[in-house]
Amino acid sequence: MLRFWPVWVLLLGGLLFWGLQRPDPEVLGSVRVGRPAPTFSLPVLAPYRDRFGPELGVGETLEKPVFLNIWASWCIPCRTEAPLLESFYRRYQDQVLVLGVNVQDREEEALKFIAQYGLSFPSVYDARGRIGIEYGYTGVPETFIISKERKVLARHIGELSESKLQEYLQQVRP
């Protein structure tokens, strides 16, 4: 067996190389990617009701692409991500809808979070995280990039960055 050591070295080296080829760990594959985004409608959190109505979600048809951001007030990365998402939404709200889904949280804590960061993009309340399960989420924060045609283009695990947001914006632009 040892006579074939170059073969073994090549095999193990190949396996290591294959493992290192794994794409960005923050962009994990999802069975939802490439498929239609599940539709839902959830109660809008109080500060947004005047502008967006009592319920909001992903409908059968979309007016613009949606960046569906799953968050919770107790999540530390969500705190650093919130100002970034807010400034992104202010700049590109005519092109995309940033829709927050507050999961596994208390409503009053979510409202405090929104007030603290002055978030103007709408958020809906999903206390039990059922919509998150529908999308196959694995934690918070997690963002699903949905095209205007209601197709899930990407799933982003963890905190977003400005460069990633720009990259996703390019993906959803017609």
Added chain:
Amino acid sequence: MKRMRGWLLGLVLSPLLGALAQPVPNTPPPDFPPQVFEIARELRCPVCQGESAAESNAGIALEMRRIIAEQLEQGKSPAEIKQFFVERYGDWILFEPPARGLTLWVWLSPLLGLLLLGYGLWRHQARAKALAQAQAEGVSEEEIARLEAELDRR
């Protein structure tokens, strides 16, 4: 004598009382039927490290158990319920990966390892045997006779 009888009774009863005082292992909390936990045990908790949806106290695991309970009430089979989660999370959500595609290798690798080990042992034995035979062929008749005589003497 009475004291002795009391001791004996205590000796017999103590393990029984001890057993009664112990909580029954893996008894699910009363809110869900045991079948919910049986199914949840086969599903991964998506936010945990190596815990099943039955063991974890994370909110998402609790919600998964709720979904399982609801679907059981609707008359769905365990396979249909597991498929519900596979459609949302992929095969990854199953603790026991199905034997197809890439995961087939996970199932086949122990067998493959055993076969390779068996082949290695067989080759080693065959070589050792061939070496012993070759050495035996090189021994002259005279030497064999001398060795046999030596053995007979002992």
